[in-house]
Amino acid sequence: MKKQIYQSCKFFKTDMPCIYHKKDGRICSECSDFRETTGTILIIKKDAAGDVLRTTAILEPLKRKMPDHRIIWLTAETNKDVLSGNPYIDEIWTPSFETSQAISFLKFDTVINLDLSPDCLITAATAKADKFYGFKYKKDGSVSCSNKSAEEWFLISHNDGLKKANRKTYQQFITEIAELPCYGEIIVPLQKPSIEKANIFAKKHHLAGKKVIGIHTGSGSKWPTKRWHERNIIQLIKMLAKKKYPVLLFGGMEEKDIMEKIIKNVRGHLVNTGYNNTIPDFFALLDLCDVVITADTLALHIATGLKKKVVALFGPTSPYEIADYGRVEKVITPLDCFCCYKRECNKKPFCMEEIHPETVFSKIEKIL
Known part of the structure; x- marks a missing residue:
């Protein structure tokens, strides 16, 4: 029985037949889709969603370096959809007792931990691997850095x-940490059902053949200081309306009140994409845009990965860590206190309020 099942195949499953057996009943010895794997790579990057997504930039060069290795990615349950459908990832694991057991028991060829959270540091420390890159705990509780x-x-x-003085991008850092020759594109997997929903949405709102502008309104509850004020968003939309550009408004439940306020104050070419889209639907709706205006949030990394033209707004966080791929126009607050990394701020004027809609509009006109 063991000779009949090729456990080294990329498509082998321990508890069920592989996809090709289920498809047409073929057995291992007769399968033309057999893919030999010579090892397993474990990537640990759990939080946050935007950081998880932009870390996918290491996958293309990693696969070129080790083409016959399986890649397992450990991420937070809430970020699983960010990676689902990624062609370079063979398995997505999320934290559980069983996952911890598997990581401490199995032997990996390579472990790459790019997450500094305590649970990821201990997970990396318990993993057995021939090669290790990134961060893990030492026995004394200090953090070990691989290079x-x-x-x-x-x-x-x-x-x-x-942080403020740094001029290297996040992608440069993770590439060097993983000892890869370069970084690749951010990979944004688009799911077929979500693409179909987005196409229906586009048809309903007559977007075909038009230059569509997407505006992401939020920054999430953890980073309220990143958010561009709705007053500036309203002014920008009015300027875009004069040029008859259709505008798609994006945000989550945390931005619902802000989005409704914007909609109330603007008429014409503004379309609300909703407040409770799934991650796959969010990806597909952003893909309808030609230009995306966003703060330093998940939407920035999605739009970059989708190869959209982006106008990115920066106040409390570093613009220099963002790889622009030749597609991102960065607008930085003129205030000297920028890149403070404060999540709360009572200063007046506030850094993000000092990014004027006229400046953003000129950037949009430049790249369209």
Whole structure:
């Protein structure tokens, strides 16, 4: 029986027949789709959603370096949909007792941990691997960094002054930490049902053949200081309306009140995409846009991965960590206190309010 089942195949499952057996009943010895795997790579990156997504930039070069390895990615349950459908990932694992058991029991060829949260550090420390890149706990509770680039990232992660002075992108850092020759594109998987829903949405609102502008209104509850004020968004939409550009408004339940206020104050070419879209639907709706205006949020990384033209707004966080791929126009607050990494701020004027809609509009006109 063991000789009849090729356990080294990329498509092998321990508890069920593989996809090709289920498709047409073929057995291992007769299968032309057999793919030999020579090892397993475990990537640990759980939070936050935007960071998980932009970390996918290491997958293309990693697969080129180790084409016959399986890739397992450990992420938070809430971020599973960010990775679902990614062609470079063989399995997505989420934290559980069983997952912890598997990681401590199995032997990996390579473990890459790019997450500094305590649970990820202990997970990385318990994983057995021939090669390790990134961060893990030592027995004394201190953090071990695998190379100089990991040490540099660790230092700037704990010093806002160094964050502000840094000029290397996040993608540069993770590429160096993983000892890869380059980084690739951010990979945004589009699901067929979500594409179909987005196409219906586009047809309903007569978007075909038009230059569509997407505006993401939020920043999430953890980073309210990143949010561009709705007063500026309203002014920008009115300027876009004069040019007859259709505008899609994006946000979640946390932005519902803001979005309704914007809609109340603007008429014409504004379409609300909804407040409670799934991650796959959010991906597909953003894909309808030609230009996306967003703060430093998940939407920025999605739009970049979808190869959209992006106008990105920066106040409390670093614009220099963002890889622009030749598609991102960065608008930085003129205030000297930018890149403070404060999640609460009572200063007047406030940094994001000082990004004027006229400046953003000129960037849109430039890249369209």
